[in-house]
Amino acid sequence: MGLVEYHRKRSSTRSPEPRGGKPTGSKLRFTVQKHAASSLHYDFRLELDGVLKSWAVPKGPSLNPTDKRLALQVEDHPFDYKDFEGVIPEGNYGAGTVMLWDRGTYESLEPVKGKSEHEQVIRRGLRKGMLKFRLRGKKLKGEFVLVKTSTRAPNTWLLIKHRDEHASAEPIPEGADLSVKSGKTLEEIGKREKRASRTRSQT
Numbered sequence: 001m002g003l004v005e006y007h008r009k010r011s012s013t014r015s016p017e018p019r020g021g022k023p024t025g026s027k028l029r030f031t032v033q034k035h036a037a038s039s040l041h042y043d044f045r046l047e048l049d050g051v052l053k054s055w056a057v058p059k060g061p062s063l064n065p066t067d068k069r070l071a072l073q074v075e076d077h078p079f080d081y082k083d084f085e086g087v088i089p090e091g092n093y094g095a096g097t098v099m100l101w102d103r104g105t106y107e108s109l110e111p112v113k114g115k116s117e118h119e120q121v122i123r124r125g126l127r128k129g130m131l132k133f134r135l136r137g138k139k140l141k142g143e144f145v146l147v148k149t150s151t152r153a154p155n156t157w158l159l160i161k162h163r164d165e166h167a168s169a170e171p172i173p174e175g176a177d178l179s180v181k182s183g184k185t186l187e188e189i190g191k192r193e194k195r196a197s198r199t200r201s202q203t
Helices: 002-008 081-083 115-128 186-202
Strands: 028-036 040-048 051-057 069-077 086-088 096-107 130-138 140-149 156-161
Touching: 002 051, 002 069, 028 081, 028 130, 028 186, 040 069, 040 081, 040 096, 040 115, 051 096, 051 156, 069 081, 069 186, 081 086, 081 096, 096 115, 096 186
Parallel strands: none
Antiparallel strands: 028 040, 028 096, 040 051, 051 069, 069 156, 086 096, 096 130, 130 140, 140 156
16 A cells, blocks of 8 residues: 555644655564544554554454454554654544554464564465454553455454453453553643643744
8 A cells, every 4th residue: 555645644844754664674564543623533553574564443452252343454664653643633634632552462363483484374365354463562462353344345344352361251351442652641632732732832
């Protein structure tokens, strides 16, 4: 998909969102951002081929295997977006507060070795409409699957937790309302950015 659509929707002068970045390290990265845009949702992102494959999950990921969370695939995001937390100003695409809800590494469930081989498996699963992977995050751990639905909408998937030692009857873990980056709530992040913006405008 690439970043053409991402850049088309955003202004580099009006929005603080990252524009690029290159992966480093031997592990694939994932991130989940809680996003108070026109409607509150969670953005689930998996590193693949140098960008972040992205899905908007209205109710957020769940650790309960009985929950089938709707996940709408959206445009790819740049790799540096994995660390983004802040406020997208009014008048910009996706305006609202963004919290870094979870982050970590992930891998395919197939017994392969190395980052490139895991990427091959994930790439194949993306084409087939079924991604099976293991998350190693602060909040989300264990096996998950993203399954493309049979509806006519080509971007509609389901995010489901596998039954393993990390599964829980509770959909989200304790402390889920705090950022893994700043330790702040969504509301606190918004207030912090507004104070910083006022300070910049006065200098």
